[in-house]
Amino acid sequence: MSHENRVVLITGGGGGIGTAIAEKYVRDGAAVGIVDSSxxxxxxxxxxxxKLGYRAHFVxxxxxxxxxxxDACRRIESALGPVDTLVNNAGISPKHQGLPSPIWRMDPAEWRKVxxxxxxxxxxxxxxxxxxMIERRFGRIVSMSSVAGKAHLDIVAAHYSTTKAGVIGLTRHLAGELGPxxxxxxALAPGRIDTPLVAxxxxxxxxxxxxVTPLRRLGLPGEVADACLFLTSGHSNFITGQVIDVAGGWLMT
Ligand SMILES: NC(=O)c1ccc[n+]([C@@H]2O[C@H](COP(=O)([O-])OP(=O)(O)OC[C@H]3O[C@@H](n4cnc5c(N)ncnc54)[C@H](O)[C@@H]3O)[C@@H](O)[C@H]2O)c1
Structure with missing residues (x-):
């Protein structure tokens, strides 16, 4: 799909899916800026x-x-050059004893954080x-939603599904505003992906x-990464404002 000479910034790049995305981009020729709070x-x-000879910079x-x-954008651009590809991947889904909070028990501070x-x-x-990107008349943005942003799932809480629906709303708005x-x-809407968190x-x-997943397994982080690279490659130049499920057919939202 060649991302030769491209500079990609990945938020949450140190996590399960973010790591797979970073690995696929460098192997496809890009330099990656990794932003993570960990x-x-x-x-x-x-x-x-x-060490493998790829260009990566962590902030x-x-x-x-x-x-x-x-500050992260400034430091990544001075290390790697102008960012032409942004992957908004950082995300949290707080649970309590493994369970999502019902709305009547949700801490407003937790809602705000999510x-x-x-x-x-x-x-x-x-x-x-x-x-x-506007100055250079080229840019690619992919953001991580979830099937929970499109359908009710009782395994996540209201703040998570609301923000993942928000990612879809902002994606559509930005596609209209920035297309010219x-x-x-x-956006991508992963189903259940086999990251350390899910494991x-x-x-x-x-x-x-x-x-209830037609492909009868969890997804792999690399499979989300493949869809991400497709959406920023030359194979998808006329695709914008879309949400692609990477969910093995689960929910078919
Ligand atoms: N794993 C799944 O099944 C699944 C399903 C649907 C959507 N998603 C979405 O995919 C994205 C990646 O998920 P993942 O499974 O790799 O999770 P993960 O927890 O492995 O990775 C998330 C990364 O984001 C970082 N992060 C969290 N808060 C941050 C902050 N305030 N600032 C900077 N970095 C921060 C974490 O340190 C972590 O490295 C998330 O947006 C998640 O909601 C995941």
Whole structure:
């Protein structure tokens, strides 16, 4: 799909899906800027990719704080060059003893945090990187929604599904606003993906999803990454404002 000479910024790049995305981009010729609030995961990933001869730069930042996003963009662009591809992937889905909070017990501070991390960060990075994309008349943006943003799922809480629906709304708005500038904006809606987080969930919870997934298994982080690379490659130049499920047919939202 060749991303030769491209510069990709990935938020939450140290996590399960983010790591797979970073690995696929560097193998396809891109340089990757990894932004994550977890210093260890991101640093180890960047170090490993650099040792293999790829170009990767890690910046530790909390994507829910605008000033830290601004600093992360500046540091990544001075290390790797102008960012032409943005992957808004950072996300959280707080649970309590493995269960989502019902709305009547949800802590307003937790609600605000989820909105800040899952949705506001998409606005922040887009706001910061789009001026350069407009100037160069080229940009690619992919944001991580979820099937929970399109259908009711009792395994997540209201703040999570609301923000994932918000990602879809903002994707469609931005596709309309930025299309005339040569920028495409799309979203991915993963189903249940076999990341460390999901692997740690009770076996029954994963088995229940597998039973109603036509492909009868969990998805792999690399399979979400493949869809992401497709949406930023030359194979999807006329696709914008779309949400692609990567869910093995689960829900078919
Ligand atoms: N795993 C799944 O089954 C699944 C399904 C649907 C959607 N998603 C979405 O895919 C994305 C990646 O999920 P994942 O499974 O890789 O999760 P993950 O927890 O493995 O990775 C998320 C990464 O985001 C980082 N992060 C969290 N808060 C941050 C903050 N404030 N600032 C900077 N970084 C922060 C974490 O440190 C982590 O490295 C998320 O948006 C998630 O909602 C995942």
């Amino acid at each position: 210093p260890q995961a991101g640093a180890l990933l960047a170090e490993r990719l650099n 530790v930042a909390d994507v829910s704080v605008y000033e830290q996003c601004e 909105v800040e991390v899952n949705l506001n960060s998409m606005f922040y990075f887009t706001r910061l990187l789009v001026p350069g 500038h040569g920028i495409t904006v799309n 740690g969930a009770p076996k029954e919870a994963n088995d229940a999803v597998i039973a």
